Amino acid sequence: MSPEPIDRPDLGGPFPEHIAVIMDGNGRWARERGMLRIQGHTAGVDSVRQITTACARMGVGSLTLYAFSAENWARPPREVKYLMRLLRVFMRQERKTLMKNGVRLRCIGRLDDLPPASLKALRATEELTAGNDGMVLRLALSYGSRSEIADGIQRMAQDAKDGTLDPASIDEESLRAYLYDPETPDPDLVIRTADELRLSNFLLWQASYAEIYVTDVCWPDFREPQLLDALRAYAGRRRKYGALLGEDQDDTSTSDRDTA
């Protein structure tokens, strides 16, 4: 099946190649409506579907969704079980939509921690979509940035011990190769919903120069109009990477005499 045509909105500025989202606020969304927290997670799945499809159609290169953190295992067993079941059902139900939109599924995290049935459904969807050439949808599952870095350093140390890695050659790029998914570029934009101002152990290495956008909207209410708000905000950002831009770079008001 061929993917839907790309329909990128013109927001008057740059468009992010890789968007990463900390999907937060499912529980609050449900509580505000007198519902159970798990009902918030079910509603959140509709946002996952809509945002994935919208991003794929807009020609986003990669979309990383923080779906379950390494720390989320500390939640009540009932909630964890429900989330794992949702993951399994989502993997089966969404295959058709992922194929229609040419999306490739990948996962990052300590995936061996997942229940076998969820992992099996996930691997099957990864395999089915591996040949697609559209957007990469990366789900971060049982993911923690510190454990990603620690796991990578452990493998590096082993390679150094085995003589296949020269410690003197280690630099930022070679360290990247030991992270979970080195082929995916760094996120340009990190969106966090539900108004929390923290990264919660998400892509600490990769998001070093990402633009951060926080909204008070809870994840189940984050749909295409809210995505467009985030993209509009990104289009207006000036990314400097520590350097200077435009007229500041060519500051003729400062003479050599002033700086001598």
Ligand code: IPE
């Ligand atoms: C995000 O919503 C989903 C997961 C972390 C799995 P929360 O469940 O964290 O919702 P709040 O933050 O309690 O409202």
Ligand code: IPE
């Ligand atoms: C971050 O949300 C993890 C996910 C969105 C999967 P949390 O709700 O777990 O984060 P904290 O506990 O508020 O930092």
Ligand code: MG
């Ligand atoms: Mg939360």
